[in-house]
Amino acid sequence: MSVTVVIFAVILLISLGITYWAARRTATASDFYAADGRLTAAQNGFALAGDWCSAAAFLGFTGLTSLYGMDGAFYALGPLVAFCTVLFVIAEPLRNSGRYTLGDVIRSRMQTRASLLAAITGTVAVNFAYLMPQMAGAGVLVRLLTGISYDWAEIFVGISMIVYVAFGGMLATTWVQIVKAVLMLGAGAIILVMALSLVHFNPLSFFAQAEAKYGAHFLLPGNYLKNPFDQISLGLGYVLGLAGLPHVMTRFYTVPDAKAARRSVVWVMFLAGAFFAATTLFGLAAANFVGQDAIRAADKGGNLTLPLLAQYLGGGKGSFGGELMLGFVAAVAVATILAVVSALTLSTSSTIAHDFYVNWVKGGRVEGRREVWIARATAVVIGLLAIALGILAQGVNVAVLVILAICVAASANFPVLILSLFWRRFNTGGVIGGMTVGLVSSVVLAMIGPAMRGSEALWPLVNPTIVSMPLGFLGAVVGSLLAGRDMGNEKRFDAFLLQVHTAVAPE
Amino acid sequence: MARDEARLEAAQAALQSLVAAKLRFLVPMSIIFMVGYIGLTVIAGFAKGLLGVKIVGSLNLGFALIGLNYVLSWALALVYERIANKIFDPLASRAAASGRRSAA
Numbered sequence: 327m328s329v330t331v332v333i334f335a336v337i338l339l340i341s342l343g344i345t346y347w348a349a350r351r352t353a354t355a356s357d358f359y360a361a362d363g364r365l366t367a368a369q370n371g372f373a374l375a376g377d378w379c380s381a382a383a384f385l386g387f388t389g390l391t392s393l394y395g396m397d398g399a400f401y402a403l404g405p406l407v408a409f410c411t412v413l414f415v416i417a418e419p420l421r422n423s424g425r426y427t428l429g430d431v432i433r434s435r436m437q438t439r440a441s442l443l444a445a446i447t448g449t450v451a452v453n454f455a456y457l458m459p460q461m462a463g464a465g466v467l468v469r470l471l472t473g474i475s476y477d478w479a480e481i482f483v484g485i486s487m488i489v490y491v492a493f494g495g496m497l498a499t500t501w502v503q504i505v506k507a508v509l510m511l512g513a514g515a516i517i518l519v520m521a522l523s524l525v526h527f528n529p530l531s532f533f534a535q536a537e538a539k540y541g542a543h544f545l546l547p548g549n550y551l552k553n554p555f556d557q558i559s560l561g562l563g564y565v566l567g568l569a570g571l572p573h574v575m576t577r578f579y580t581v582p583d584a585k586a587a588r589r590s591v592v593w594v595m596f597l598a599g600a601f602f603a604a605t606t607l608f609g610l611a612a613a614n615f616v617g618q619d620a621i622r623a624a625d626k627g628g629n630l631t632l633p634l635l636a637q638y639l640g641g642g643k644g645s646f647g648g649e650l651m652l653g654f655v656a657a658v659a660v661a662t663i664l665a666v667v668s669a670l671t672l673s674t675s676s677t678i679a680h681d682f683y684v685n686w687v688k689g690g691r692v693e694g695r696r697e698v699w700i701a702r703a704t705a706v707v708i709g710l711l712a713i714a715l716g717i718l719a720q721g722v723n724v725a726v727l728v729i730l731a732i733c734v735a736a737s738a739n740f741p742v743l744i745l746s747l748f749w750r751r752f753n754t755g756g757v758i759g760g761m762t763v764g765l766v767s768s769v770v771l772a773m774i775g776p777a778m779r780g781s782e783a784l785w786p787l788v789n790p791t792i793v794s795m796p797l798g799f800l801g802a803v804v805g806s807l808l809a810g811r812d813m814g815n816e817k818r819f820d821a822f823l824l825q826v827h828t829a830v831a832p833e
Numbered sequence: 834m835a836r837d838e839a840r841l842e843a844a845q846a847a848l849q850s851l852v853a854a855k856l857r858f859l860v861p862m863s864i865i866f867m868v869g870y871i872g873l874t875v876i877a878g879f880a881k882g883l884l885g886v887k888i889v890g891s892l893n894l895g896f897a898l899i900g901l902n903y904v905l906s907w908a909l910a911l912v913y914e915r916i917a918n919k920i921f922d923p924l925a926s927r928a929a930a931s932g933r934r935s936a937a
Binding site for chain 2: 396399400403404406407409410411413414415418530533534536537538542545546547548551553554555556557558560561562565584585588589591592595596599602603606820823824827828829830
């Protein structure tokens with residue numbers, strides 16, 4: 327374990343160096359929220375890969391595949407396909423029509439206070455539902471990997487992210503993501519080459535060995551997701567939910583124009599997609615080399631599969647190479663968690679400081695320097711709240727929150743965003759209707775489903791997106807129609823649409 | 834406000850041809866990836882046995898289609914970037930230019 331601590335200390339020192347460098351370059355609100363829109367497409371592509379590969383992806387997909395076969399591969403594929411939606415309809419319109427947040431887009435379309443408040447609610451709900459399980463996962467993982475207690479792990483992770491975000495803003499958060507993405511891809515490439523070298527570089531052997539060891543059933547779907555509708559719901563949640571995640575949306579404001587936003591999505595699709603595809607092979611390799619019994623013995627959810635595989639490939643338990651590989655992968659896992667919680671903290675403090683305080687409470691009349699100061703202070707408060715929630719979440723089943731985050735993103739944020747961008751008749755009533763129905767139906771269905779109530783579930787699906795997403799769209803449409811026509815808003819739509827497609831802003 | 838309206842009217846025609854071009858390409862491309870991916874989850878849910886059909890050695894149809902979905906997503910991304918650079922961007926700068934010109 328000491329190898330992990332040494333490697334992680336090096337990563338931490340690099341991150342703090344980045345934060346110091348970034349803090350000296352962060353003066354204006356645009357610097358803090360969006361790195362002044364001056365990142366390149368490649369930088370943003372790496373940072374997106376850092377954002378999107380949470381510990382759930384880095385450790386979880388490999389673990390699921392090693393224990394449940396094909397269902398793990400489905401979990402890994404969805405997050406890549408989801409970027410098709412982002413690339414085709416979200417990334418460029420967002421870059422063209424907003425400044426820092428989802429709230430900015432809704433506000434410039436609707437120009438009403440109520441719709442801004444609805445956008446803030448959606449952002450905060452998704453971010454906290456995402457942040458809490460990440461913090462809980464961080465505590466468990468850091469404890470497992472380094473041996474410090476859960477509560478100290480929470481405090482350590484929380485304080486690190488507060489330092490990154492409050493001092494370095496978007497620039498530091500971005501570079502922490504980039505460093506983590508490079509380390510993660512590097513670790514993945516090393517593991518892939520070492521694993522393939524054991525089967526004479528023929529990946530088909532992984533499938534043959536797995537079939538010989540666990541039977542053909544292992545390579546079929548349905549071992550993890552028993553209900554067929556859950557399989558489809560998971561797919562829909564991914565494909566539409568990613569486009570509704572505020573901390574991912576924010577990344578498109580860090581590049582100068584729509585062309586760079588487009589290019590950064592292509593970057594992330596190749597970087598993250600290649601990694602996701604590799605996790606399927608890692609899972610099969612781990613099931614073959616390490617064995618499911620040893621994987622379950624280390625962690626029954628399979629979250630330590632990738633570190634165990636790395637240890638095996640390095641030479642096994644107790645060998646220098648084995649411990650070095652284990653330490654490296656474990657340290658990258660901790661860096662992964664830190665990068666993701668930092669992005670969530672930044673996105674949440676942006677919406678509280680910029681959307682809520684500056685635009686909702688103060689009507690935009692806040693001086694630039696003061697806004698930055700408020701955003702930094704908000705980041706500290708959000709970070710402390712995250713530490714408290716993380717400590718409270720110990721031992722609680724937080725799996726339902728992971729589902730909830732992506733489900734609310736797909737059912738509330740996505741319908742409201744897409745209709746704001748492209749539907750002339752959409753109005754404030756629709757924003758409120760879509761946000762409320764999407765949010766409430768996701769929360770209620772997740773709470774009465776099997777993830778929360780086990781065998782006493784009142785509703786059969788773990789992931790309710792297949793029902794809550796159409797409900798969210800319905801709420802948005804019905805809300806728009808009930809609210810009556812807003813002629814001023816419809817008249818402005820031509821100008822707004824021009825901005826969505828060309829970035830030429832109305833005066 | 835009047836200046837805004839004049840500017841918009843001039844930009845409208847160019848904007849409409851941009852939107853039409855986007856729809857012409859993006860609707861079929863979206864159908865391809867949605868059918869490819871959601872279709873696969875439907876088969877996984879309701880016709881498991883089909884995905885167990887062996888293709889090469891122990892590699893079954895399910896894993897082969899998952900692999901195909903990766904390739905399809907990457908191919909669509911590259912195709913989109915090419916179309917956007919060659920077709921959407923020139924139309925967008927025309928709409929933007931006519932928007933700005935009538936504003937000046």
